[in-house]
Amino acid sequence: LSGAVIVSTPQDIALLDARKGLNMFRKVDVPVLGIVENMSYFACPNCGHVSHIFSHGGARLEAEKLGMEFLGEVPLDIEIRETxxxxxxxxxxxxxxxxxxxxxxxxxxxxxxxxxAAGDEARQAPKIVMQ
Known part of the structure; x- marks a missing residue:
């Protein structure tokens, strides 16, 4: 397993679960590659107004607090679900x-x-051994 990505919505209660997941991966020595904020905002398709329905920035702040990389945010949008x-x-x-x-x-x-993290060795073709 090369690593895990923690995905959370911005609310405090969801971030508690994200911390639990992070701690679980750390206990089993799985590197955590970073944190993503899902449903970060909603942009009205008609007027473009941005609403932070579930708050905003909680995952970014949590990543900073935990010394993790913040990988990005994904909006709440019906087109994402429909497609x-x-x-x-x-x-x-x-x-x-x-x-x-x-x-x-x-x-x-x-x-x-x-x-x-894999380095040059992982980018090379695998060694084939015939016995």
Whole structure:
């Protein structure tokens, strides 16, 4: 297991569960790559007004407090749910959307951390042994 990503909504009660998950991974020596804030905000599709329905920034503050990297935030948006439920996630169905870009930026940060931790040895082809 290369590592774990903790995903939390911004509310205090959800962050308690995120801390429990973090502690569990630490107990079993699984590196925690960072924290993501899900349902971070809602942007009205009609007027663009941003609402912080579940608060905002709690996961970022928790990451700082715990000395973890904050990997990014994902908005609360019906298109994310609809495309995922339909079998064509937002990164496939609308890859240029801000929502898809949020996911791909987080995925890139995770990939960079996993690649850096693996080093050059992991990037090489596996050794094949015939016996």
């Amino acid at each position: 995922s439920d339909g079998g064509r996630p937002i990164v496939v169905s609308n890859p240029e959307s801000p929502h898809a870009k949020a996911f791909t930026a987080i995925a890139q940060r995770v990939w960079d951390k996993v690649s850096a």
